[in-house]
Amino acid sequence: MNDVVACTRAEFARLRKWPAFWIVLGTWIALNLVFAYLFNYLAYTSGSSSRMSNGQPREVLLQLMLPAAVPEVFTQGMAMFGGALMLVLGALVVGSGYGWGSWKTVFTQGPSRRAVVGGTVVSLMSVVVGLVGAAFVVDTGVAAMIGAAEHRTPTLPTAAHTLLGLATGVVILGMWTLAGALIAAIARGPALAVGLGLVWVLVVENLLRGVASIFSPVRALTDHLPGTAAGSAAGAMRTVGGTATPGVLDILSRPASFVVLAVYIAVFACGTVALMVRRDMA
């Protein structure tokens, strides 16, 4: 166990100085702000109609930009660009070591491979927790500024709703991050992993769900795909009707989506560790 802690610290020590790491996380926060607040606020302040483009009344749109709605709003982007970006991060963290030869170096330092890769998995999940927390704080700050600008009484989300939102964020982004890590371990590099992963997240799952709508026997499968579970978990956070954010679904219930995501997290984490422990490091 001490070895895993030491390996996690070592992984953090190198991640925090990696520009690509901060670029991916920064992009995630920026896109989250752009799609959750910037465009909506611009539409709210410049729109003349009583209903906005998504069919919501202006007042509802404003409610979604206030602090009380942060747990709901900040999870909506996770099913689409958020998941894709975190998959890229996972693929880069695990895959780059093959190209640089750093896995080979680290695997001969002393701790077992299980501890080293376990440390990487733990550090990735810690990054996810940190990112979700940071996004929540940033979003709450921006929402508070919007509330102040619109002269609304600041109302924070309830603790239960906050925890639910944070947990939803962690399981969605954690699943995609570890999916990227596993694909990179399989591909032994970041490039193929990023390419295949993005094609899966952005294209293949949507196509499969399209197939399921005309060929019901595959529905049992498509209802439990990673993207379906992630979209459903995000969808379960919604409190208003109307057009959902792309990727946000209502196929699975919250408990069912959490169970499916937890299974994927366990499978991806164990798969990454098992693969890197057993396979030759050529």
Place this chain on the structure above:
Amino acid sequence: MNRSNADPAGEFPGTVTQTRASATEVVVTESLTKKYGDHTAVDAVSMTVRRGEIYGFLGPNGAGKTTTLRMLVGLIAPTSGTATVLGLNPGERESLRRIGVLIEGPGFYPYLSGRDNLRVLARYHLTERTAGSRPRDRFAEVDEILARVGLADRAGDRFRTYSLGMKQRLGVGAALLGNPDLLILDEPTNGLDPAGMAEMRELVTGLAADGHTVVLSSHLLSEVQEICDRVGVISGGKLLTESTVSQLRGAATLLVRAEPMEKAYPAVRRVVGEHRALPTAAGIRVDAGRAMAPEVARAVIASGADLLELRTDEKSLEEVFFEMTKQEHR
């Protein structure tokens, strides 16, 4: 320091036997084999490395050197055969903690400085020894190592800006973390200029003098000849021989050039024995060591011939290597 005639195990006549008591086997392989599909990269290699020696693992590119070394540190699993390193299974935690490794070029994080790369590795490497110690103390070793491998001045520069030689030095530096008992260095002089190669040789012999056992693979025969105590010659995945450098090169002979040969040759034969002198185009080759030289010289002069040249004639490791690999490929 030329260690080529040393014999740490004291097995051979005329060598120091003092080291026999401390001589233990650090690396032992038995029929170690690695196959990739139908291709046998390493074919039943049985080798032994003894404590305190510099063992040269010699072979052309693609001979199986790196694959063998990878198996010794657990990076790849053998198809068959066994290996023990420091009495433990390759890749085992306790074994790895006592080994310093540089295999097939240095592998570091390109965006980190040389110092930060070693600090990250130190976090992996020193989990128990330095548990509870302050980072300042834990990383003191890193700065010492950077100075030792000649990178102190560029320690703060990013790894990606290093020359190949500097990268190689950092790789050796990483191998020194934790003061390991055994160093496994795969082609450590790759990419180094002549001065860098000389410094690397000095570093390796210094490490051996400090009590480290060194396994050094190379295709540079002069390098191996100069610093290694024993060598294993591998070609086509097979270990062709394993012995001391001096034994591999064979006993020294004397070469006598004299005129006229008709007078000199019988005189030399009388001194060294009928079957130990052979007339060749280059002169009379005498199967005898340097100690016989004065006697041979006196005999030639006494015979009335003119002694033009008298020198010891030793095969280089390169000649031996090519003879062996040529036989192997026939």
